[in-house]
Amino acid sequence: MGQIITLTAPSGAGKSTILGRLNSKKLFTFSVSVTTRAPREGEEDGVDYYFVSEEKFHSLLSEGKFLETAIVHGNFYGTLFSEVDQILSTDATLLLELNPEGASNAKAYYPTSVAIMILPPSYELLSERLKGRATDSVQVVQKRLSAARGEIKWGIDNADYFIINAQLDQAVEDFENIINIIKCKHSVFVENNKKYLEELTNIM
Ligand code: 5GP
Numbered sequence: 672m673g674q675i676i677t678l679t680a681p682s683g684a685g686k687s688t689i690l691g692r693l694n695s696k697k698l699f700t701f702s703v704s705v706t707t708r709a710p711r712e713g714e715e716d717g718v719d720y721y722f723v724s725e726e727k728f729h730s731l732l733s734e735g736k737f738l739e740t741a742i743v744h745g746n747f748y749g750t751l752f753s754e755v756d757q758i759l760s761t762d763a764t765l766l767l768e769l770n771p772e773g774a775s776n777a778k779a780y781y782p783t784s785v786a787i788m789i790l791p792p793s794y795e796l797l798s799e800r801l802k803g804r805a806t807d808s809v810q811v812v813q814k815r816l817s818a819a820r821g822e823i824k825w826g827i828d829n830a831d832y833f834i835i836n837a838q839l840d841q842a843v844e845d846f847e848n849i850i851n852i853i854k855c856k857h858s859v860f861v862e863n864n865k866k867y868l869e870e871l872t873n874i875m
Contacts, residue, residue, distance in 0.1 A: 672862050673700070673759040674853065675784035677767045677774040679826065681819035683801040684789045685836040686768065692843045698850060700763035702754040705731065708746035721751075738780060739773035755781070762863055764850070771825035778829070785853050787846070788826035792837035794819075 676699070680686035695701075705721045707728050716722050723731070728747045731737060740749040750767065758765045759781070767777060777784045791797035797819060801812045826833065832849045836842040853859060861868065 673761055673763045673765055674859050674863075675755065675759070675765045675767060675777060675781050676850070676853065677769050677777045677784055677786045678789070679769055679771055679774045679786065679822065679830070680789035681791065681797065681822045682815040683797050683804075683819070684791045685800075685839070685842065686789050688839065689789065689834075689836065689842050689846055690768075692839065693846065695766070698764065698847075699766035700758050700761075701766060702750055702758055704754075705737075705749045705751060706746055707748075708744075739769060739776045741770060741773065752780075764854075771822055771829070775825075775829060783858055785832070785856075786826075786830045787832045787834065787849060788823075788830035789834045789836055789842070789846075790823065790826070791819075792835055 678686060678690075703717065703719070703721060705723055705728060707723060707725050708720075710716065710719070710722050714720065714722075725747065728749065731749070731751075732740060736751055736753065737749040738752050738755055740747060742748075750769075750773070755765065755767075767773070769777060774786050778786060791800070794816075798812075798816055801807065801815055804812075807815075832852075834842050834845045834849070854863070
């Protein structure tokens with residue numbers, strides 16, 4: 672059986688940068704989400720996303736097909752239970768990048784999922800990082816900063832592991848170490864090593 676890892680971070684904490692530094696494709700499996708936004712050039716239906724109409728999205732929603740949903744820049748996004756279940760039926764490690772609400776849903780439906788939160792070294796630095804992004808308006812930055820406090824409070828109550836992204840190399844190393852530790856956790860280890868453990872105990 673596979674393992675779900677949820678990764679949550681306030682905007683500007685460096686989640687994408689850390690993931691970009693890892694060989695994520697080798698370490699994790701990612702699920703294909705459903706979205707109502709139009710495909711960008713080069714994007715393939717069923718590979719990058721399942722591209723659907725708003726009508727279809729809402730019918731999937733009312734049928735209870737989504738583990739979690741979000742609205743980003745006016746478009747709907749959702750993670751399908753069917754995708755997660757399919758991946759969980761293999762030995763893969765499924766990484767879900769979710770906001771606190773989505774990560775709470777994942778824990779509720781899949782209690783063995785593990786929640787990791789990436790934190791900025793300080794509120795001031797988070798603020799500086801967000802202001803340094805030339806693409807975002809002052810209002811957007813303010814919104815993200817006030818959301819960050821709530822997201823971090825969620826993490827204090829719900830996350831299983833934390834990474835402080837003060838120094839990128841260290842944060843990447845911490846992330847890899849956490850992934851390795853999760854694989855050694857009793858429930859995960861026993862489930863994923865049944866054959867090996869059976870052999871060991873039969874011989875002994
Ligand atoms: P994009 O449209 O640029 O691919 O993604 C926009 C945003 O939507 C990104 O922050 C991405 O992480 C988020 N997103 C993509 N799929 C999902 C999903 O299934 N659930 C949630 N909550 N967010 C998603």
